Amino acid sequence: MATGGIYFFKDGRTVPDVLNMAFEYPDRDLTLLYSATLASEKDRGKAIMGHDAYMELSDTLVVYADPQSDKYRERIQQGLVEPGKPIFTYVPGSEGVDAVTSATEKYFASRGLLYTYRGGKPVDTTHLHLKEWLNCIRLNNGTQPSCNIDMAFQEAITAHMGTVAYHEGRRVHWDKAKEEIV
DSSP: OEEEEOOSOOSSOOSOSEEEEEEEEGGGTEEEEEEEESSOOOOOOEEEEOSSEEEEESSSEEEEEOTTOSTTHHHHHTTSSOTTSEEEEEOOOSOSOOSSOHHHHHHHHHTTOSEEEETTEEEEOTTHHHHHHHHHHHHOSSOOOSSOHHHHHHHHHHHHHHHHHHHHTSOOOEETTTTEEO
């Protein structure tokens, strides 16, 4: 499902400057909400919400326990965890060299994507996907990258379905058997 429009930039554009989409994945017990506006430069960050906690991603990564959490219930009752205060905070450091540009670092940091952990050590994610893809080519043994063509197809179709829903003003579905939008 998608809704939005050209509410701010009245300059002949055809792409909405405000867009909201909802993607439902019933087989995964998941709904993804996407909201964007070009009418403001405010970075709203991202939130990933789960039953026991939620995570806010912006130039930092912050995790809060949900007040109704099963996992943290005892610690909340004991006063060891306060739902309004972070249980984990990660602020990407700037000691490392940005191999691309500082603008790129800021872009990834604002989305909480600067570092991941491998073997307990922080790893700069800027080139991980490219490195993985090149290693698959070098090995030439049929190894696939973790985000292969099938996953890329799912991601692209998801975005395309949102666009179709917006332009046609209706809810759309994916017919898995026919591999088409209905």
